[in-house]
Amino acid sequence: MTADVLVPTSAAEAAALFGSGEAITVFAGGTILLPEIAAGRLSLDRTLMLHRSGLDQLTDHGDRVVIGAMVPVAALVDSDEPVLAAYAKHVADGEVRRTATVGGNICAPPGREAQRGDLGAPLIALGARVRSTGAGGERVEPIEDFLASDRSGRLVLEIEYDRFPRRSGTSGRRRRHAHSYAIGAVAACSREDGSDLRVGVSGVGPTAVRARSVEQSRDPAAVLADVTPLDDAVATAKYRSTVLPILVREALDRLENA
Amino acid sequence: MKLIVNGVEYPITSPPLTPLLHVLREELEITGPKAGCQQGGCGTCSVLVDGEPRRSCLTAVAAVDGAEITTIEGLGQAEDLSAVQHAFNEHYAAQCGFCTPGMVIAATALIERKGGPVEREDVIEALGGHYCRCTGYVKIIDAVIAASHAGSLA
Numbered sequence: 351m352t353a354d355v356l357v358p359t360s361a362a363e364a365a366a367l368f369g370s371g372e373a374i375t376v377f378a379g380g381t382i383l384l385p386e387i388a389a390g391r392l393s394l395d396r397t398l399m400l401h402r403s404g405l406d407q408l409t410d411h412g413d414r415v416v417i418g419a420m421v422p423v424a425a426l427v428d429s430d431e432p433v434l435a436a437y438a439k440h441v442a443d444g445e446v447r448r449t450a451t452v453g454g455n456i457c458a459p460p461g462r463e464a465q466r467g468d469l470g471a472p473l474i475a476l477g478a479r480v481r482s483t484g485a486g487g488e489r490v491e492p493i494e495d496f497l498a499s500d501r502s503g504r505l506v507l508e509i510e511y512d513r514f515p516r517r518s519g520t521s522g523r524r525r526r527h528a529h530s531y532a533i534g535a536v537a538a539c540s541r542e543d544g545s546d547l548r549v550g551v552s553g554v555g556p557t558a559v560r561a562r563s564v565e566q567s568r569d570p571a572a573v574l575a576d577v578t579p580l581d582d583a584v585a586t587a588k589y590r591s592t593v594l595p596i597l598v599r600e601a602l603d604r605l606e607n608a
Numbered sequence: 609m610k611l612i613v614n615g616v617e618y619p620i621t622s623p624p625l626t627p628l629l630h631v632l633r634e635e636l637e638i639t640g641p642k643a644g645c646q647q648g649g650c651g652t653c654s655v656l657v658d659g660e661p662r663r664s665c666l667t668a669v670a671a672v673d674g675a676e677i678t679t680i681e682g683l684g685q686a687e688d689l690s691a692v693q694h695a696f697n698e699h700y701a702a703q704c705g706f707c708t709p710g711m712v713i714a715a716t717a718l719i720e721r722k723g724g725p726v727e728r729e730d731v732i733e734a735l736g737g738h739y740c741r742c743t744g745y746v747k748i749i750d751a752v753i754a755a756s757h758a759g760s761l762a
Contacts (some may be wrong), residue, residue, distance in 0.1 A: 355624045376624070381666045385647035388627050388665070391714060397625065401671045421631065443737025445661045445714070503614050529649045 353394040354426065355400050361507055364403040369502040370485035374398055378420060378454035381446055382466075385416075398505075405453070413513055419506040421455025423469070426452065433472035433518045433537045436565075437552075440522070441468050442529060448461075455508040456480070456497065460556045463475060463583035464531040470558020471496055474550030476511040476539040483507060494550075519604030521597040522553070532595050533585035536561075536601040549598065554579040554590050556603040569597035572594065585599045609673040613638060614682030621661035624670030631669045632679060642710045648658075651738030654710040655679050661717040679731045680709040683716060692716050693757035696748070703742035710738050713750040726756040 356374075361473045362376035366375060377383055386392035406420035409453040417426075424447035426438035441447055443454070456473070458466040473493045480496040482489060490533040493509065522535030535552040540547040547565045554577055563572035564589075579590035609620040612688040613636060622631045629646070632638045632655070633644045644650035646665045653664045656678035683688035689697065692715045700709045718726060741749060 353623070353625055357624075357670065364625055379666075380625075380668050380671065381648055384627055385624070387625055388630065388646060389758055395626070399624070399668070399670060423647060442648070442736065443651075443653055445651070445663050445737060448660055448662050449666050451625075523610065 354396045355399055355595070356396065357399045359404070361403055361404050361405055364398065364400060365483045365488075365507070367398055367493070367503060368505040370456075371505065373504050375439060376457070376505060378457075379422065379449045380454075381442075381450045381460075382454065382458055386574050396522065400453075414510055415513055416510045417452050418508050419451045421470045423447040423450045423455060426469075428591065431472070431476060431513075431516070431518070433475050433520055433539060434469075436520045437468050437472045437535070437537065440532070448520045452509060452590065456509070457504075457506060458500050459506040459596060460582075465553050465555060465580070465584075466531075467497070467558055468532075468535065468552050471535055471537040471550035471552035472520070473509060473511070474558055475548045476516075477539075477548055478509050478511040480509050481507045494558075497557040497559075516540065517542060517544070517605045517608040519601040519608060521600035521604065523593055523597060534579070534590055534597055536594075537547040538598075538601040538605045540605060547605075549573075549601070551577050551594070551598075552579060553584075555592060556580070564598055564602075568602065570595040570602065573598045609648070610704065611636075611669070611672070611674070612676045614678060620669060620673075622669055624668065626669050626679070627665050628657075628669050632677070636680055638681060642706055642709055644706070644710075649737075649739070650707070650715065651710040651735075652707045654713045654738070656713060656717060659717070660718070661714050663699035666692060667749055678688060678713075683712065690716065691758040692752065692755040693750040694717065694726040695758065699747050699751035699754060701751035702745065703740075703744045703746045707738060707740045707742075709738070711735060711748055711752075714738055719751070719756045722756065724756065725761060726753060728753065 359580045375401045405418040408417045408421045409416040429435040436576045442489045460518040478493045484504040516539045522532040549561040549564045563575040579587040581587045642652040644652040655664045655710045684693045733751045
């Protein structure tokens with residue numbers, strides 16, 4: 351290991367060192383990268399470590415909550431947004447959550463055995479926006495657009511969502527122990543009068559996806575128009591396709607009865 | 609870089625992206641934390657970092673530069689066991705013993721955080737990511753609950 355390790359001490363310095371994201375690897379919590387490096391499966395040249403970058407602030411502005419990219423997943427377990435808390439507490443166990451970061455979670459590529467990026471679904475349901483930097487400079491975009499883009503060229507700075515009274519519901523299946531992944535999970539949020547429904551689905555494909563067809567039709571079966579389930583070690587695509595509409599219906603029922 | 613491990617300060621020369629686990633075991637020869645799965649899934653490498661339990665295999669040493677690390681060696685001695693170690697001994701909570709360092713670290717942190725007796729559900733939540741391949745979970749959970757009633761962790 352002779353990696354050139356860069357340790358910026360501010361967000362601005364991190365952005366400058368990241369540049370356009372060419373030939374540099376971002377090391378956030380490291381829960382995915384470090385085992386790969388230690389086992390010799392991954393060799394890094396330039397590595398940007400963010401632990402001193404000041405991006406670890408979770409700021410409540412009253413009507414808006416800003417989550418720095420380096421905020422540990424553990425910090426969201428006590429969130430006053432039930433969808434965020436529900437998903438955060440199902441990411442690995444408390445010890446891993448203290449190291450794993452929110453920014454890393456939404457940038458994680460799919461694993462060899464299972465899908466990753468559990469927090470995508472609740473952040474979609476909350477209408478979260480991602481502020482990132484890279485080629486072309488800073489930009490702010492809806493999280494579903496960020497997840498659908500080539501994330502490798504972006505450095506996530508922060509994620510924000512608006513706070514207002516919401517109804518919400520979640521549903522997931524078959525997470526048998528702290529280190530197993532659900533075969534799929536659904537998060538849904540709306541305003542208190544039921545309007546402005548937003549539905550996020552995670553764990554069924556390479557990234558979380560916004561289920562716009564469900565939002566428009568309120569038909570759980572419509573989720574298969576938005577999501578193409580994949581085969582992996584956790585479940586087959588066929589099984590996921592059968593179960594996913596049921597998960598959507600449960601999440602919508604829970605939102606309705608919230 | 610430097611680490612304060614079990615109260616002793618050590619300069620660290622390992623590369624910055626070395627897992628804390630390997631720094632402890634190979635550079636400092638502190639072998640209480642075990643190298644199990646080495647990908648965060650088993651929990652036997654867990655140590656306290658500034659008082660909070662973390663997987664040392666998932667923690668790059670540069671990210672904890674200057675931190676206070678407590679390993680199982682820092683909790684008690686053979687003739688002066690900590691409350692959790694004593695309860696593990698009393699309740700036969702160690703079989704092969706490979707998972708025990710991580711279990712004891714996580715249990716100690718749980719009891720400190722709760723500040724008193726813990727419920728079975730608390731133990732299952734706190735130790736839920738730790739594997740015992742001897743499957744001695746019932747005795748482990750019993751030991752942690754007993755230790756939490758012992759009053760002092762020292």
